Amino acid sequence: MTQEAHVTQQGPLTTEAGAPVADNQNSETAGVGGPVLVQDQLLLEKLAHFNRERIPERVVHARGAGAYGTFTVTRDVTQWTRAKFLSEVGKQTETFLRFSTVADSLGGADARRDPRGWALKFYTEEGNYDLVGNNTPVFFIRDAIKFPDFIHTQKRDPYTGSQEADNVWDFWGLSPESTHQVTWPFGDRGIPASYRHMNGYGSHTFQWNNEAGEVFWVKYHFKTDQGIKNLTQAEANTLAGEDPDSHQRDLRESIERGEFPTWTVQVQIMPDADAANYRFNPFDLTKVWPHEDYPPIEIGKLELNRNPENIFAEVEQSIFSPAHFVPGIGPSPDKMLQGRLFAYGDAHRYRVGINADHLPVNRPHATEARTNSRDGFLYDGRHKGAKNYEPNSFGGPFQTDRPLWQSSAVTGGTGNHATPSHSEDTDFVQAGDLYRLMSEDEKSRLIENLSGFIAKVSRDDIAERAIDNFRQADGDFGKRLEAAVQALRG
Structure with missing residues (x-):
């Protein structure tokens, strides 16, 4: 790609209306650690515009497969949450799980080096609860305002029409918080052998609250009972060419054979009082909670046991939103999660339609949705002549006066605040810890995978900056990678 191919845009970055942008790195919050504000129109404009850039497939997570199943509670968790679907040991809840690759288009291959999406819908008696995560416990960025920029680097370049190593490593090198997550997909777990042979994670931190109103922060882990199995790059290259639908086919055929895949469900639980002074910011999506600090606790089993009958109706039209909570579960101040609370619902309203929640795969199965929303594209008239306002005197639905989650105190002035740092927060410490956990063979494969991609970068300064992030994570890591x-570059 030559310099002449670029059209240079001089001057400051602006909004769609032409107003100059003061801060394109940090979304506006209520205080340094508070939630994101609706008045941050740059954030909303970027996320809303980003969601409308592809028609009709998902902008991210376009290629996927799904199956129905059941979640069974195996431990009493009522001391931490009042969610009814978690209220007693042995209780079962119907689920739908959609797996996906992240960056590829609908026509891509399953066996590629990419994180895997993990979108799980619980059809509970208090409404649908959606848990939308990945097969990695962390992510590349910690603020949703950077998400459209990040994904643009993973997609096709506007001039070449291909993914460009320059774009990928330029962004990652300039966003050192990505170092931890980048180490994951370029390691041995970067290409799972199948959807059945990988773990899933809620990734974000969520709030649990119990009947007494006590607050706990939780992270979800889904550990595959089939065992972790991965593909080498060579194996993946062959499989992607011979059977681009390999993961989808494996999931469907295993369920058809009656070999139902299962996962052991665990949570890490942090008392609310621990969060303020924990050594890492517990709401930073680029960080994990070390298990020695908060050991995972088994709470249930997830089994997939029924295939969808129509891929388009049930997999492509399925929608998941992190904003779909039930009583006893809620959000945290995680700035990526806060942005996704808006972005996912907005994407589905655009892509599937304003009545997407009425489709069989998306509507509640164990209760009934009672709203005053009417009309719009594909409205089915289900409400007939019922009044469409609240309050009313005609027996309409009414508010409960009890929020789903507990409120959090916020202080400070509004503004574009960076995510708060805690005592041991750096962008590199956990990436170094992950590298040092690897065996010598694992390290060698990681170096091979990373170097092969970085070597494609055309500019030395971009390549060196990318390598330097790994050098700061671990000296040996950087030395071997360099x-x-x-x-490879000669």
Whole structure:
């Protein structure tokens, strides 16, 4: 790609209306650690515009497969949450789980080096609860205002029409918080052998609250009972060419054979009082909670046991939103989660339609949705002549006066605040910890995978900046990676 191919845009970055942008790195919050404000129109404009850039497939997570199943409670968790679907040991809840690759289009191959989406819908008696995560416990960025920019680097370049190593590594190098997550997909778990042979994670931190109103912060882990199995790059290259539908086919055929895949469900639980002074910011999506601090606790089993009958109706038209909570569960101040609370619902209203929640795969199965929303594209007239306002004197639905989650105190002035840092927060410490956990063979494969991609970068300064992030995570990591890239670049 030559310099002449670019059209240079001089001057300051602006909004769609032409107003100059003061801060394109940090969304506006109520105080330093508070929730994101609706008045941040740059954030809303970017997310809303981003969601409308592809028609009709999902902008991200376009290629996927799904199945129905059941979640069974195996431990009493009522001391932490009042969610009814978690209220007693042995209780079962119907679920629908959609797996996906993240960056590829609908026509891509399953066996590619990419995180895997993990979107799980619980059809509970108090409404649908959606848990939308990945097969990694962390993510590339910590603020949703950077998400459209990040995904633009993963998609096709506007001039070449291909994914460009320059774009990918330029962004990652300039966003050092990505170092931890980048180490995950370029390691051995970067290409799962199938959807059945990988873990899932809620990734974000969520709030649980019990009947007494006590607050706890939780992270979800889904550990595959089939065992972790992965593909080498060579194996994946062959499989992607011979059977691009390999993961979808494996999931469907295993359920058809009666070999129902299962996962052991665990949570890490942090008392609310611990959060303010924990050594890492517990709401930073680029960080994990070390297990020695908060050991995972088994709470249930997830089994997939029924295939969808129509892929378009049930997989492509399925919608998931992190904003779909039930009593006893709520959000945290995680700035990525806060942005996704808006972005996912907005994407579905655009892509599937304003009445997407009425479709069989999306509507509640264990209760009835009672709203005053009417009309719009594909409205089915289900409400007949019922009044469409509240309050009313005609027996309409009424408010409960009890929020789903507990409120959080916020202080400070509004503004574009960076995510708060805690005592041991850096962008590199956990990436270094992950590298040092690997065996020598795992480290060698990680270096090979990373160097092969970085070597494609056309500019030395972009390549060096990318390598330096890994050098700051671990000296040996950076030294070996630099040598490998230099050998490939000559």
